[in-house]
Amino acid sequence: MRLRDKVAIVTGGGRGIGRAICERLASEGAVSVVADLNEGDAERTAASIETAGGRAFGLPLDVTKQAEIDGLVETVVARAGRIDVLVNNAGVFDLSPLLEQGRDSWDRIHDVNVKGLFFMLQAAARQMAAQGEGGRIINLASQAGRRGEALVANYCASKAAVISITQSAALALTENNITVNAIAPGIIETPMWSVVDGLFAKSQNLPSGEPKRRAVEAIPAGRIGEPEDVAAAIAFLASNDAAYITAQTLNVDGGNVMS
Numbered sequence: 001m002r003l004r005d006k007v008a009i010v011t012g013g014g015r016g017i018g019r020a021i022c023e024r025l026a027s028e029g030a031v032s033v034v035a036d037l038n039e040g041d042a043e044r045t046a047a048s049i050e051t052a053g054g055r056a057f058g059l060p061l062d063v064t065k066q067a068e069i070d071g072l073v074e075t076v077v078a079r080a081g082r083i084d085v086l087v088n089n090a091g092v093f094d095l096s097p098l099l100e101q102g103r104d105s106w107d108r109i110h111d112v113n114v115k116g117l118f119f120m121l122q123a124a125a126r127q128m129a130a131q132g133e134g135g136r137i138i139n140l141a142s143q144a145g146r147r148g149e150a151l152v153a154n155y156c157a158s159k160a161a162v163i164s165i166t167q168s169a170a171l172a173l174t175e176n177n178i179t180v181n182a183i184a185p186g187i188i189e190t191p192m193w194s195v196v197d198g199l200f201a202k203s204q205n206l207p208s209g210e211p212k213r214r215a216v217e218a219i220p221a222g223r224i225g226e227p228e229d230v231a232a233a234i235a236f237l238a239s240n241d242a243a244y245i246t247a248q249t250l251n252v253d254g255g256n257v258m259s
């Protein structure tokens with residue numbers, strides 16, 4: 001039990017990678033706070049963790065709203081007493097030809113993936129600093145943050161920003177003994193990839209499922225990633241085993257990216 005009694009907030013914890021992270025952290029002894037835009041998914045994930053013998057509770061959260069971020073931190077401290085771990089997982093995807101990308105899409109992607117992530121990090125770090133016992137922050141970047149893609153300029157830029165914020169925050173928070181790292185997943189089997197596949201298929205005039213099949217075929221490990229692959233790396237970064245690791249972005253992608 002590497003995370004016994006730690007209190008861990010996971011944004012976007014209601015489904016996909018976030019859900020697997022909540023399950024894994026709870027299985028290592030943490031109280032998982034499942035915070036999601038979709039309150040029903042948050043409640044269902046928390047209930048299923050409790051049924052399996054873990055500790056969790058669900059809370060509604062829109063990371064684009066500062067009042068909701070502040071309210072979440074207050075509620076978690078009132079209910080669980082403290083915050084030890086933040087996993088900034090909530091994210092959204094979009095793609096379109098570069099010459100057609102509009103401000104609406106840029107605003108939506110950056111409001112969630114960049115500003116939402118930054119202000120959630122700031123609020124949790126303030127609480128961790130006030131507690132005075134250190135903490136762990138783990139941000140969800142992407143292989144898309146390592147290299148641009150013709151159709152995905154906005155999402156790629158948002159994930160490159162996550163890598164940069166991770167480095168700046170890590171340097172700023174070393175004096176508080178708070179480590180800040182990121183995970184860059186490759187292609188992971190989640191509801192988001194159904195959206196990605198659909199958008200690529202439409203844009204490239206391919207049958208549904210074909211973009212995903214091609215992407216998976218190119219993974220050196222020979223299989224798509226599972227949410228549990230990402231969750232395992234996050235449990236490590238959240239634990240004392242990773243006490244001397246900060247400012248890093250770890251690729252969890254079956255060998256897709258080497259950097």
Ligand SMILES: NC(=O)c1ccc[n+]([C@@H]2O[C@H](COP(=O)([O-])OP(=O)(O)OC[C@H]3O[C@@H](n4cnc5c(N)ncnc54)[C@H](O)[C@@H]3O)[C@@H](O)[C@H]2O)c1
Pocket residue numbers: 011012013014015016017018035036037038041061062063064089090091092112116140141142143184185186187188189190191192193
């Ligand atoms: N699936 C992949 O292949 C992949 C690859 C690289 C990076 N990622 C990143 O991993 C993270 C999780 O991805 P996923 O595939 O599980 O996505 P998903 O779409 O399946 O789940 C995302 C979750 O975030 C929540 N969310 C969205 N907007 C929110 C907001 N404003 N406030 C709070 N919650 C919000 C959604 O309700 C949902 O539960 C994202 O940051 C994503 O960019 C995913």
